[in-house]
Amino acid sequence: MKKLLLPVVAVVLILAAVLIVRARTPGLKLFGWSEYIPQPVIDGFTAETGIKVSFETYSSNEELIAKLVAGDGSYDLVQPSDYAAEVMIRQGLVQKLDRTKLGNLKNLDAGYLKRAHDPGDDYSVPYMSGTVGIVVNTDKVKTPVRSYREVFAPAFRNRLVVLNDSRELVTWGLYTLGLPINTIDAASLERVRPLISDWVKLVKVFDSDSPKTALLNGDVDLGIVWSGEAAILWNTDKKFQYVIPAEGAHQFLDVLAIPAGAKNVEAAHRFMDYLLRPEVSKLISEAFPYTNPNAAARKLLTPEQLANPASYPQGGGKLETFRDIGRVAADIDRLVTDVKSAK
Ligand code: N2P
Numbered sequence: 472m473k474k475l476l477l478p479v480v481a482v483v484l485i486l487a488a489v490l491i492v493r494a495r496t497p498g499l500k501l502f503g504w505s506e507y508i509p510q511p512v513i514d515g516f517t518a519e520t521g522i523k524v525s526f527e528t529y530s531s532n533e534e535l536i537a538k539l540v541a542g543d544g545s546y547d548l549v550q551p552s553d554y555a556a557e558v559m560i561r562q563g564l565v566q567k568l569d570r571t572k573l574g575n576l577k578n579l580d581a582g583y584l585k586r587a588h589d590p591g592d593d594y595s596v597p598y599m600s601g602t603v604g605i606v607v608n609t610d611k612v613k614t615p616v617r618s619y620r621e622v623f624a625p626a627f628r629n630r631l632v633v634l635n636d637s638r639e640l641v642t643w644g645l646y647t648l649g650l651p652i653n654t655i656d657a658a659s660l661e662r663v664r665p666l667i668s669d670w671v672k673l674v675k676v677f678d679s680d681s682p683k684t685a686l687l688n689g690d691v692d693l694g695i696v697w698s699g700e701a702a703i704l705w706n707t708d709k710k711f712q713y714v715i716p717a718e719g720a721h722q723f724l725d726v727l728a729i730p731a732g733a734k735n736v737e738a739a740h741r742f743m744d745y746l747l748r749p750e751v752s753k754l755i756s757e758a759f760p761y762t763n764p765n766a767a768a769r770k771l772l773t774p775e776q777l778a779n780p781a782s783y784p785q786g787g788g789k790l791e792t793f794r795d796i797g798r799v800a801a802d803i804d805r806l807v808t809d810v811k812s813a814k
Contacts, residue, residue, distance in 0.1 A: 498523040499738040502538070503550040504725065505530050505680045506700075507599070509758040516745050522738050530679040531636050533804065539564045539730055547733040548742060553724045554793035556595045557588035561795060565728040567593050572740035575747030583724060583764035587794065595726035596743050599761035601698040602790060603639055603721045604781070605714040611692035618717040619643040622695060623670040632685040632694035635677035637807035638793065638800070639721065640667055643695065646718035653794040660799075660806055668810040677811075686711065702760035702781035713781035715788035722790035724764070756782075 501513070505528035513524045527546075529535050532555035539549070539559065551559060559565045570576065573596065583597040607616050611630075616622055622631065633640070642652045644663035651659075676685045682696040683704050695716075704711035727746070729739045745751055752768035760782040763769050769777070777783055796803075 496521050496523070497735045497738065498525055499735055499742055500524075500545060500547045501526045501742070502535065502546040502548070503528055507550065507725075507759055509754060512746070512751055512754050512758075515751070516742055519745075520738075520741060522735075522741070524742070533637065533800065536564075542732070545732060545734060546730050547735045548727060548739040549730055550598060550725055550727055551595075552793065553586060553588040553726060554795055556726050556728055557795040558800075559728065560589060560594050564731055565594050566731050566733065566736070568596070568729065568743075569736075569740060572737075573744050573747065575744050578747050578749055578752070578765050578767035580764050580766040580769075586724060587792070588724075589726070595728045596747070597764040598725045598727050598746070599699070599755070599759070600722065600724045600764050601761040602715060602784065603634065603695065603723070604698060604701065604784075605693065605716055606686065606696050606701040606704060606781075607693045607712050607714065608686060608689075608710055609712050610710045616693060617714055619647045619695075620718075622693060622716075623673055625673070627693060628673045629675045630692040631674045632676040632678055632682045632691045632696070633674050634682060634695060634697065635679040637804045639695075640670075640807055641803050642721055642793075643667075643716075644670070646716065646720075649718075652719070652721070652791055653796060655796055655799045655803070657802070660802055664806060664810065667807070668813060671810050671814050697761075698781045698784070699759050699761040702779045705779055705781055706760070713784075715784055715790070717788075719789035719791060722792055724792065 499522050501524055513526060517523055532552050535549060535551055536555055536558055579597055583600065584592050589595045605616055605622055641663055644667045645652045645659060647666060648662055675691050678685065682694055683700040685691045686694065686704055687707065698713065701711065701713040705713065727743050729736060733739055747765060749765065749767035749771055752763060752765040753771040756763045756768065756772055756776065760776065760779055762782055
C-alpha cells in the first residue's frame with residue numbers, strides 16, 4: 472500500500488501544478504471584424520500555447536474606434552482597417568510593436584508594407600486586403616450592372632443588400648458625383664445627401680456582417696459587399712458575379728494592432744506571429760477568401776483559389792484606399808443616420 476502512495480501523491484501534485492499554471496496564464500482579449508478570423512485558427516493557438524482567447528467582434532471601424540476611445544473592453548489585439556489604424560495612431564490609441572517578436576513578418580509581400588497609414592510599420596501588421604464592389608445574381612438580373620448608379624436603379628427596389636457602413640455609403644455617392652473620396656467637406660456632403668437619401672429607400676437589407684446570406688437565401692438579387700463575401704458566393708455558385716464599380720472602388724488593407732492599454736502584450740505578439748505563419752494564413756484564406764497579403768501563404772493556395780475574381784481581381788478599375796478624414800467622419804455618421812431615419 473505504502474509503495475503506491477508516493478506515485479499517487481506525485482501524480483496529484485503534478486496535475487495540481489498544471490492546473491494552477493493554466494489558471495494563471497493570462498488570456499488574450501481579441502476584438503476583430505465579424506466573419507474574418509476562423510474559430511479553428513483561434514483554437515489552434517490556444518491548443519499550442521495554452522493561452523485562452525476571448526473573442527469579440529464588431530462590424531465597422533467606427534464601432535471599434537468608439538470602443539477604444541471610451542476605454543471599454545481592455546483589448547489586447549484589434550483589427551482596424553488602414554484608415555482606422557491611422558486614426559488610432561494619431562490619437563495614441565495603439566502602441567508600437569516589438570518587431571523582434573514578429574519573425575514571420577518576412578512572409579508578407581512587401582507591397583503591403585510602408586503604407587500611408589503607418590509608413591514605418593511601427594504599429595500595425597497587415598491581415599487581409601480586399602475591395603468593396605457589386606455582386607450580382609446573374610440568374611435574376613439579366614442587364615449588366617457596372618456602376619453604383621446602375622445598382623441603385625428603381626428596378627432594383629427591395630432587391631438590394633448593401634453594407635451597413637456610413638463611410639462606404641457616402642463614398643459610393645462621392646464616386647457617383649465624381650468627387651474626391653478622401654477630401655470631404657460640408658459642401659460635398661450636401662451634394663451627396665439627396666443621392667444617398669434616394670438610394671437608401673431602395674435597399675432591402677443593410678448588413679455588414681454577412682451580406683452573402685440575403686443573396687444565398689434569394690431574399691435579394693444584387694448588392695454592394697466586401698469582396699470576401701462575394702468570393703464565398705462565387706465559390707458556392709458561379710451565378711454570383713463580382714464587379715468593381717466603374718466610377719472607382721474602395722480597396723482596404725485590414726491590419727492587426729495592439730491597443731495602448733493592452734494587458735497581455737506578449738500574447739498579442741505571439742498571436743500576430745502565429746497568424747503570419749503560411750499554413751495558418753492559408754486556413755484564413757480558405758474560410759474567408761479575401762486578398763491575402765502573405766506571399767508565403769499565397770504559394771500554398773490552389774489555382775482555383777487564386778482564380779477567384781473577387782479575391783484576386785484581374786485587370787483595371789480605379790481602386791483607392793481610405794484616409795483618416797478627422798472630424799468629417801462624425802458628419803458622415805450624422806448624415807447617414809439622418810437619411811436612414813427619413814427612409
Ligand atoms: C469581414 C469584413 C471585412 C472587413 N467580415 C472590411 N474592412
